[in-house]
Amino acid sequence: MGRHAGITGWGMYVPQRVVTNQELEALVHTTDAWILARTGIRERHIAADHETASSMAIAASREALERASLAPEALDLVIAATVTPERLFPATASVVQHALGANRAAAFDLNAACSGFVYALATAWQFIASGAYQNVLVVGSEVYSRILDWEDRATCVLFGDGAGAVLLQAQERPGLLSFVLGSDGGGADLLYVPGLGASPVERARQDGRYHLQMNGREVFRFAVSIMADVSRQAVAEAGLEMEHVELLIPHQANRRIILAAAKALGLAPERVLINVDRYGNTSAASIPIALCEAVQSGCLKRGDHAVLVGFGGGLSWGALALEWS
Numbered sequence: 001m002g003r004h005a006g007i008t009g010w011g012m013y014v015p016q017r018v019v020t021n022q023e024l025e026a027l028v029h030t031t032d033a034w035i036l037a038r039t040g041i042r043e044r045h046i047a048a049d050h051e052t053a054s055s056m057a058i059a060a061s062r063e064a065l066e067r068a069s070l071a072p073e074a075l076d077l078v079i080a081a082t083v084t085p086e087r088l089f090p091a092t093a094s095v096v097q098h099a100l101g102a103n104r105a106a107a108f109d110l111n112a113a114c115s116g117f118v119y120a121l122a123t124a125w126q127f128i129a130s131g132a133y134q135n136v137l138v139v140g141s142e143v144y145s146r147i148l149d150w151e152d153r154a155t156c157v158l159f160g161d162g163a164g165a166v167l168l169q170a171q172e173r174p175g176l177l178s179f180v181l182g183s184d185g186g187g188a189d190l191l192y193v194p195g196l197g198a199s200p201v202e203r204a205r206q207d208g209r210y211h212l213q214m215n216g217r218e219v220f221r222f223a224v225s226i227m228a229d230v231s232r233q234a235v236a237e238a239g240l241e242m243e244h245v246e247l248l249i250p251h252q253a254n255r256r257i258i259l260a261a262a263k264a265l266g267l268a269p270e271r272v273l274i275n276v277d278r279y280g281n282t283s284a285a286s287i288p289i290a291l292c293e294a295v296q297s298g299c300l301k302r303g304d305h306a307v308l309v310g311f312g313g314g315l316s317w318g319a320l321a322l323e324w325s
């Protein structure tokens with residue numbers, strides 16, 4: 001078996017319940033027109049009470065394994081990208097590993113917020129490139145509905161719940177071609193959720209509420225420039241030109257951010273996957289969900305080159321170029 005790596009299975013899961021912008025009009029002072037114009041979002045899926053990041057991750061992962069016809073016992077490693085686990089520990093990945101019956105697999109969670117899936121895929125690839133492992137499951141799963149302040153119109157309209165998973169396997173031909181990851185902790189206060197280990201001062205400031213906090217304008221500015229920069233870097237590292245890229249699969253935070261980045265890259269809108277209208281921002285799940293839809297709809301075909309690009313809390317960012325095989 002080679003030391004190259006390729007995606008051989010993919011799966012996704014979103015909760016059944018769909019919440020439209022009109023429904024949010026009843027919760028906060030907002031309008032469908034504002035949300036659609038400023039974000040491109042029409043609706044999002046919201047988890048039922050019994051659903052968690054791990055339950056959704058398990059469903060998406062089962063689909064990915066079935067698609068690749070790989071028995072769970074053959075998995076060497078499960079990496080879960082999530083910042084909304086139902087337990088801080090054990091890892092969501094351990095819950096998934098057990099539920100799948102992946103009894104040989106190691107498991108850990110990776111926290112890079114909305115960049116989590118790209119970070120996790122790049123990490124999985126290194127385990128294969130080193131020759132250590134052959135079969136790695138990477139899943140992004142989030143229930144942001146549980147960390148949002150549903151009285152804050154500036155944030156609650158933006159996010160949704162869901163999960164997406166891929167199986168990465170060792171192969172003879174290159175599949176994944178390059179990755180670029182980055183971090184600027186100087187932007188930590190622009191987008192965060194207070195943790196259980198917060199200082200008493202911070203706890204008092206949060207008044208016992210652990211909600212997502214965001215400076216939307218600053219994050220917007222950062223997102224547009226970093227998405228274009230890091231995509232260019234990943235394409236160059238892969239030895240490609242932007243014109244060789246058939247499909248950009250960006251983190252789905254905001255349609256305006258995606259279109260501005262695509263314009264900066266000189267990519268026509270039809271070469272960019274956008275499904276934020278139906279899911280909102282599902283954080284670490286957004287790129288694998290978009291990847292699933294790209295493959296299912298025929299937007300991503302054998303031999304195509306694609307760039308996955310994410311950004312988010314950290315601040316963090318990452319892009320990965322691949323050839324679909």
Ligand code: COA
Nearest residue numbers: 030031034038114153154157216217219220253254311312
């Ligand atoms: N409905 C109606 N009005 C709203 C609103 C809502 N849901 N949310 C905010 N507004 C208001 C603001 O209060 C502001 O009013 P003001 O001018 O009276 O103060 C006005 O709309 C404009 O706010 P502004 O923040 O300038 O809007 P914007 O065009 O920057 O859009 C975001 C706001 C949040 C959509 C945009 O900044 C964004 O997408 N940022 C990035 C967020 C993101 O992607 N985060 C996750 C990264 S992984």
